[in-house]
Amino acid sequence: MIQMGLGNCPSGDYCDAGISIENLMLDGFSLNINGIGNATTLSSYIDHVTMYRILGTGLVISSQNWGPYTNITFDSGPSALSTTTCANITGPNGLGIHGLTCIAITAANAAVYLDSSSNSIEDVRIAGFLDGVLVGSQGAAQSNVLLNIFGDTIISTNTPSPVNVIHLSGLHTVTDISIMGVNNVGGGSDNTIKDDLTSTTLADPYVAMYVLGKSANGGYSRFTTSPHAATWGSGASTPSGACGASSAGSLYSNTSGTGAALWVCPVGGGSWAAIR
Secondary structure, three states, X not given: OEXXXXXXXXXXXXXXXXXXXXXXXXXXXXXXXXXXXXXXXXXXXXXXXXXXXXXXXXXXXXXXXXOOEEEEEEEOOOOXXXXXXXXXXXXXXXXXXEEEEEEEEEEEEEEEEEOOOOOEEEEEEEEEEEEEEEEOOOOOEEOOEEEEEEEOOOOOOOOOOOEEEEEEOOOOOEEOEEEEEEEEOOOOOXXXXXXXXXXXXXXXXXXXXEEEEEEEOOEXXXXXXXXXXXXXXXXXXXXXXXXXXXXXXXXEEEOOOOOOOEEEOOOOOEEOEEOO
């Protein structure tokens, strides 16, 4: 419906800069069309834009150095296609999307496709999509930040399980991603984070932090506040209680100065084992 920039620049060139779109509603009349596209515009700005009854893609972003895009609402209206999506991001080095509501009345595949590097997405509410933010399914995605992502999809006949608020795909390189403040309201078969690279699925209603680093020695560097995946904790006493099988490999530092200083959760879970 709107193309930011000429879109026919010479290869590797950018024709326009500083284009802004504000205080606008786009009605797609339930057609399979896109809302706003940006392939060539640097430092583009979008604020307070509502996209309604658009069954294609709301935001198509392939330009570099784009954004910020703020206060965006996408509502598919009375119907949606499986391919309906709020945003498809393949442009790197963006100032990000800050404030996004994505609603599909019938189950669509993914609300946001993130397939580029050095971008941020924050303050997002997602309802009616099987994947909320799908990272690295179409291309490499490195050094991205996802902050305050709320999955508001309730399992129903319109939206079957499983639902993933954030899904890290193993199809392309995904490294150095920081996820902070993600939660889901659906319960049951809803996953807050599904990480195909480390074969980790977290169904915790809230996850304060999940940070995935680089691949090394057949694994990945990672830290999470969830107790259901391998991580590193600390406290001023020896660890109490058992650790679960999903936490196998987790480390615990005892800072009290007495007893063993480092403990590990063994394969299969069970009792914490002192290392030294």
